[in-house]
Amino acid sequence: MQLALDCIPCFINQVIRLSERIGFDEDTTRNLMNTAWDVMKNSPPEITPPEVALQVYQTVFSYTDIEDPLIDLKSECTDMALALYPGLKELVRHADDPLRMALQLAVAGNVIDFGQASTFDIQAEIDKVLAAEFPIFDYDSFVRAQDKTDMVLYIADNAGESVFDRILIEEMKKPVVYAVRSEPVQNDVVYEDALQAGIDKVATVLSSGAPTPGAVVKLCSPEFLDLYDSAGMVISKGQGNYEALSDETRPIFFLLKVKCRHFSHVVGVPEGSYVVQLRNG
């Protein structure tokens, strides 16, 4: 998916909030905003948002010595989600259809996002997701795909959200490979963040090889791509992975919250919607 006009001010907003979080002064922030603007202005038309995000975040991160400037934020999000974990497990245990409940919760977890919004209330989001109609909810296909496959490739999105992914993985009956980013970008989950969420207890954690916040296939490792080609079921979390993978031809289940106007147009559902969509199924 190509960079939309709406993405441009959104990335500038991210530079501002990221700079605040790191503690840059206003002059540095302005410089970074100008650099990000130039990156987007001079990008080829076919560039995807995750590729732009990588350049923008690498530029911002290059102004600090800290290797993973959002590590504290990510860790806080994971701890917050871990505190909710026992209650969420109870919800799943008492649900008429535990897998369905776990799937809905995994989508709710996608609200944890630094890229698009700076604040979120995860408990309010859980209440909302439980009351919401999903305008696209390909649940029967999801169950069928799970029953048929030998292995599930689960392409992760944000730190903290991983705890919600873990709850879904625990309800799935097949082995899961959990693919994380190869290096810190946005608040996306990297290997260490996944361990903090306890994903290693329920799945094999693997880097996709892609440093972009979205598994851009041409940047992924051969090891990941072998799994991607052979897996009977692929799950993709969040808008970034959708942007990277929506033009692919293999069947993929996209689990996400629609967080912006542009995505609302692309997916054809209202902003704020929760989606479980099988493409190429």
Next chain:
Amino acid sequence: MQLALDCIPCFINQVIRLSERIGFDEDTTRNLMNTAWDVMKNSPPEITPPEVALQVYQTVFSYTDIEDPLIDLKSECTDMALALYPGLKELVRHADDPLRMALQLAVAGNVIDFGQASTFDIQAEIDKVLAAEFPIFDYDSFVRAQDKTDMVLYIADNAGESVFDRILIEEMKKPVVYAVRSEPVQNDVVYEDALQAGIDKVATVLSSGAPTPGAVVKLCSPEFLDLYDSAGMVISKGQGNYEALSDETRPIFFLLKVKCRHFSHVVGVPEGSYVVQLRNG
């Protein structure tokens, strides 16, 4: 008030939505975005958001022959508000304190805004404002000022919102001069829009002389400034007028909905709050 970093991507967003509304193609929109960016990049640090808005909107409007590109949107907003008018008058009539109710409704009307949000649900906003606690609500001062003054200068904001202003004006016991923008900018109310809302039946409609979406004093007409200096009570609607007038030293009642993160910091209340604030009182 100076342009904040947050204002920059917000104006870029406005260029995108305005271009869509006018029907510009993507290349034109990109050109306009780049021009708006350069305007902001090269502005002196003391420039206010309404002054930037003027330059940005004048640039966009210069690409079309239509004199007031948002005239249809403004007219629709006014018609929509006029359709609500009889019901709102009933609400006021049956309220324990009709002036207080009318004041709250006037703040609710501030949700009508193209500058900051592209969609709004005015009925939902009315329900929200009636249920909301105003974190700043200088009502006693408002009543005292009204009782003491001979004349109220009411500095308007958006088209459509004017219908809500009219309801407040009808409950006030003093003559009101209603100041509008001197020429089309954003969806701000100009003379013709005020007539459509029926303001001329309850107040004297006057241009502030300022073409900015916010009554920047140095740009206002001598006629307006005479009234501004002599009026016993000045009411200012919306963020744009707040940005233009918050550094003034005379007492002013600011009525607004807090529509962005930056304003939330400035006013010291949560985003989405409704405010009736007397400054320099």
